[in-house]
Amino acid sequence: MNRIIKLFTATLVCITLSQSVVKASSHREAPLIANDPLADNTDLYAFRSPSDSSKIVLIANYIPFEHPAGGPNWYTFGENIRYEIHIKNQTATTGDDITYRFTFTQVNQDPTTFFNIRLGQQNIKTTYTLERSINNSGVFTTIVSNGIVPPPNIGSRSIENGTVGLGASNYDALMTAAIATATTGEKVFAGPVDDPFFVDLGGAFDVGGFRATGKDGLAKFNCHSLVIEVPISTLQKDGKTTAQASSILDPDFVIGVYASASRPSITTFDSTGGNPVGSGSWVQVSRLGMPLTNEVVIPIGQKDKWNATSPSNDLQFATYFKNPELALYMDDSQFGGAVPGLSSLRIQSNSLGSFDFRNGKPGLYGLKGNPALNGTALSDANFGSILLPDNASPRAVDILPIFYTGVPNLAPYQLATGKPAGSPLSVGKPFINNFLPTLGDLLRLNMAVPVTPRNSPDFSSLGIVKAAVLGLTDARFTASGTALQFIPNMDGFPNGRRLEDDVTTIELQAVSGVALAAIGLWYDDYNTNGNNPVSNQLVNVISFNAGVTANDTTFKTGFPYVQAPWRGFIGANYVGPVNTPLPVNFVDFTANISGDNVVLDWQVTNEVNNNHYDIEQSTGASFSKVGTVNATVGGGIKNYSFTHTTPTKNATNYYRIKQVDNDGKFSYSPIRSVRFDSKTELTVTPNPASSFINISSTQNNINISIFDGNGKKVATKLLTSGNARIDISSLSSGTYIIIAESNGATVASKKIVKQ
Structure with a gap:
C-alpha cells in the first residue's frame, strides 16, 4: 500500500510538471532538451548512397557529447522514447508520407557486477524494434525485431579479450554484426559512432568569433546513430527508380526529411528504485530538419516551442528566416564591426546599383508587380506572395526558400551562366531543384541528382556552393550555357546533406548572400564596365571558412558510412576530447598508376612534432598498412612519395595517409583511389x-x-x-x-x- 501511495503522489507531481515541461533539440541548442540528452537530436543527414546509387542513406544522430570514457553508466538509446525519421514526398497530403519509428529495450545480463561488460555478458544490453508507416496511413508495421545495438567501445579487455570480455575480433566486427536487413528491404544500423559533425563551438557562440584555425568542439566525442539505407523506389511518391526520372532535376523525386524524438507526457518515478513508468499521450520533445536551424536561427525564447512543433506548423517562425539575426553581424551599419571573425562576409547593400538585402531593407520587393517577374518564381501567380511578402523581408527571397520550401528550377533560381549581364531574372544554368513547397523546416533532397564520387578531384565539402562556383567558372560547364549538366556537388548541402558537407561554412556564406550572387545579384563591388562578377567581395565570401572544415576522422566507404566510436581506453597514448588542432596540414595528395605500381605523392605544411606517415590501402572494406615513410625535420612545404608495388589489379584501390606525431596523435589525409583496367590505354x-x-x-x-x-x-x-x-x-x-x-x-x- 505504501508503494502505491508513493507512486500516486509521484504521478500527481508529474502531471503538474507535464503541463509546463512538455517541450524540449540538437547538440543542446534548446534549454529543455539540454536536460534530456537521450532524446536530443544532434544531426540529420540524407544523401544518395556513394556505394549503391539506387538507394538513399538517412542518418539521424542523438545524444550529444558522449565522452568515450564515460563509464560506469555508458550512453545508449533510451527506453520510453520514440525515435523517428519522417519523410515527406508529396505536397497534397498532410502529415508524414513515410515514418520509420525506433523503440529500444534494455536488460542487465549480469547485475552482480559494476562493469558494463564482463565474462561475455553485457549490462544495459540494448535491442530495438523498427516499425514503418507508409502512404500517410499512420498504421505502423514491424520490419525489424530484436535489432542489435552494439555495446560502447570501452576498451580492448571489454571488446576483444576472450576471458573477461566479449571476445570479438575487433569493434568493427560488432558493428557489422549489428547491421540488419528489414523485411521490407532496408538496411539498418543503430548504435554508437563517432560524432560526424564538426564545428568551432567556442568561436561560434562567442558572438561569431570564428577563427582561421578553429578548434573542433566535437573532436573525439561520440553520439548514437540511426542509419537506414532505403531504395529510392520506396521513397519516391510513385514507386519509381531514377531510371524513370525525366532528368537529374526531376521534381517528382524531391523528398523532405526530418527526425524527432518523443516521450510520454507523464513519467512516474518509483521511490523504491524501479524503472520510471511512462503514460499519457506522446509529446515531441526534439526535432531536426535543416542543420543549425534551432541553434542559430530560432531565438532562445522560441527554441523549446520549436522542438514541440511539427514542420507543418512552421509558418509562425518564418519571420526569423526573412531577417536572420546572423545577418546583423555581417552588416557594418549594425554590429559587423564588432565581429572580426565574420569580416569576410558582407551582405549586398547595393547589388546591381539597386537592391539592398540587409535586414529590414526591401531586397527585391521593388520589383513587385513588375512584368519582368512574369514566368519567374517571384511572380504572384507562382510564389511571389511567399518570396516577396513585403518591403522589409529581404531574405524571404533566398534564406526562406532554402530552409522552408527548397529551391525550384525556375528563374531567377538558376546560375548566372548564360544570363545577360545584369539580368538576374533571366533563365540561366540549372543547378538545383529540391522544391517541395510545404512551408516547413525539412532537409530536402532531389534523389535523381547523381552522386559525386568521394574520391573525385571535384568533390568538395562546400556542396551546392562549390557546384555554383564550378557552374560559373569551369569551362566544362560554362561552355554549354543554360543547358542542364551534372555539375559535381549538386548532390551536396543544401540539396540533402552528406557526411562530409561543411554546413557551418555553407550556411554562413548563404546568410552573407552567396546564393544571391550565384544567380546574378552580384556583390556591391561588381565591375559593371568589365562585367566581371569575380569581385574582391565575392572572393572573400567564397574563400571564407568557419575554421573547422572536416571531421576529426574518416568516414566508412560502405554502410553504415559513419565511423566506429572512439575507444574509451587504448593505453597510455589515449587522447580524449581536446581542442588542440593536429599540427600537420595536407596540402595535396595524389595516387597515380605507374606500370604495375601505384605512386603516392603528398605535400604537407606546418609539420610540427611529426614522427612518420603510415600508408594505408583498402579495396572497399577496412584499411591496412602497406608502408611507412619517416617525417623530415624543418619548416615549409614538404613533399613525400611512396610506391606501392603490390596493388590489387581486379578491384579499386583506396589509399589514405595516416600522419602520426611523436606523442601518438594522428590524423588522416583525404582518400584517393586508382583502378587497374587492362582495357584502358x-x-x-x-x-x-x-x-x-x-x-x-x-x-x-x-x-x-x-x-x-x-x-x-x-x-x-x-x-x-x-x-x-x-x-x-x-x-x-x-x-x-x-x-x-x-x-x-x-x-x-x-x-x-x-x-
Missing part, C-alpha cells in the same frame, strides 16, 4: 609538345586532368568518344602529369613535357 601525342596535345583512349567517357609540378590542376577535358585535343600553348614550360579518371578512380596517367 592512354596515348598522348606529341610529347614533348609546345602548342597542343592529342589524347586518345581505348575507353570512352573518362575525365582528363592536367597537373603541373606543384600539383595544381591547370586543365581538364571529358573524353566522350575516346579522343580529344587540348590547347597547352598558355602553359609554362616544364613537366606535367596527365591523369585519366573513370567514375572517380584513376585508370591511367602519363607524364608530358611542355616546351
Whole structure:
C-alpha cells in the first residue's frame, strides 16, 4: 500500500510538471532538451548512397557529447522514447508520407557486477524494434525485431579479450554484426559512432568569433546513430527508380526529411528504485530538419516551442528566416564591426546599383508587380506572395526558400551562366531543384541528382556552393550555357546533406548572400564596365571558412558510412576530447598508376612534432598498412612519395595517409583511389609538345586532368568518344602529369613535357 501511495503522489507531481515541461533539440541548442540528452537530436543527414546509387542513406544522430570514457553508466538509446525519421514526398497530403519509428529495450545480463561488460555478458544490453508507416496511413508495421545495438567501445579487455570480455575480433566486427536487413528491404544500423559533425563551438557562440584555425568542439566525442539505407523506389511518391526520372532535376523525386524524438507526457518515478513508468499521450520533445536551424536561427525564447512543433506548423517562425539575426553581424551599419571573425562576409547593400538585402531593407520587393517577374518564381501567380511578402523581408527571397520550401528550377533560381549581364531574372544554368513547397523546416533532397564520387578531384565539402562556383567558372560547364549538366556537388548541402558537407561554412556564406550572387545579384563591388562578377567581395565570401572544415576522422566507404566510436581506453597514448588542432596540414595528395605500381605523392605544411606517415590501402572494406615513410625535420612545404608495388589489379584501390606525431596523435589525409583496367590505354601525342596535345583512349567517357609540378590542376577535358585535343600553348614550360579518371578512380596517367 505504501508503494502505491508513493507512486500516486509521484504521478500527481508529474502531471503538474507535464503541463509546463512538455517541450524540449540538437547538440543542446534548446534549454529543455539540454536536460534530456537521450532524446536530443544532434544531426540529420540524407544523401544518395556513394556505394549503391539506387538507394538513399538517412542518418539521424542523438545524444550529444558522449565522452568515450564515460563509464560506469555508458550512453545508449533510451527506453520510453520514440525515435523517428519522417519523410515527406508529396505536397497534397498532410502529415508524414513515410515514418520509420525506433523503440529500444534494455536488460542487465549480469547485475552482480559494476562493469558494463564482463565474462561475455553485457549490462544495459540494448535491442530495438523498427516499425514503418507508409502512404500517410499512420498504421505502423514491424520490419525489424530484436535489432542489435552494439555495446560502447570501452576498451580492448571489454571488446576483444576472450576471458573477461566479449571476445570479438575487433569493434568493427560488432558493428557489422549489428547491421540488419528489414523485411521490407532496408538496411539498418543503430548504435554508437563517432560524432560526424564538426564545428568551432567556442568561436561560434562567442558572438561569431570564428577563427582561421578553429578548434573542433566535437573532436573525439561520440553520439548514437540511426542509419537506414532505403531504395529510392520506396521513397519516391510513385514507386519509381531514377531510371524513370525525366532528368537529374526531376521534381517528382524531391523528398523532405526530418527526425524527432518523443516521450510520454507523464513519467512516474518509483521511490523504491524501479524503472520510471511512462503514460499519457506522446509529446515531441526534439526535432531536426535543416542543420543549425534551432541553434542559430530560432531565438532562445522560441527554441523549446520549436522542438514541440511539427514542420507543418512552421509558418509562425518564418519571420526569423526573412531577417536572420546572423545577418546583423555581417552588416557594418549594425554590429559587423564588432565581429572580426565574420569580416569576410558582407551582405549586398547595393547589388546591381539597386537592391539592398540587409535586414529590414526591401531586397527585391521593388520589383513587385513588375512584368519582368512574369514566368519567374517571384511572380504572384507562382510564389511571389511567399518570396516577396513585403518591403522589409529581404531574405524571404533566398534564406526562406532554402530552409522552408527548397529551391525550384525556375528563374531567377538558376546560375548566372548564360544570363545577360545584369539580368538576374533571366533563365540561366540549372543547378538545383529540391522544391517541395510545404512551408516547413525539412532537409530536402532531389534523389535523381547523381552522386559525386568521394574520391573525385571535384568533390568538395562546400556542396551546392562549390557546384555554383564550378557552374560559373569551369569551362566544362560554362561552355554549354543554360543547358542542364551534372555539375559535381549538386548532390551536396543544401540539396540533402552528406557526411562530409561543411554546413557551418555553407550556411554562413548563404546568410552573407552567396546564393544571391550565384544567380546574378552580384556583390556591391561588381565591375559593371568589365562585367566581371569575380569581385574582391565575392572572393572573400567564397574563400571564407568557419575554421573547422572536416571531421576529426574518416568516414566508412560502405554502410553504415559513419565511423566506429572512439575507444574509451587504448593505453597510455589515449587522447580524449581536446581542442588542440593536429599540427600537420595536407596540402595535396595524389595516387597515380605507374606500370604495375601505384605512386603516392603528398605535400604537407606546418609539420610540427611529426614522427612518420603510415600508408594505408583498402579495396572497399577496412584499411591496412602497406608502408611507412619517416617525417623530415624543418619548416615549409614538404613533399613525400611512396610506391606501392603490390596493388590489387581486379578491384579499386583506396589509399589514405595516416600522419602520426611523436606523442601518438594522428590524423588522416583525404582518400584517393586508382583502378587497374587492362582495357584502358592512354596515348598522348606529341610529347614533348609546345602548342597542343592529342589524347586518345581505348575507353570512352573518362575525365582528363592536367597537373603541373606543384600539383595544381591547370586543365581538364571529358573524353566522350575516346579522343580529344587540348590547347597547352598558355602553359609554362616544364613537366606535367596527365591523369585519366573513370567514375572517380584513376585508370591511367602519363607524364608530358611542355616546351
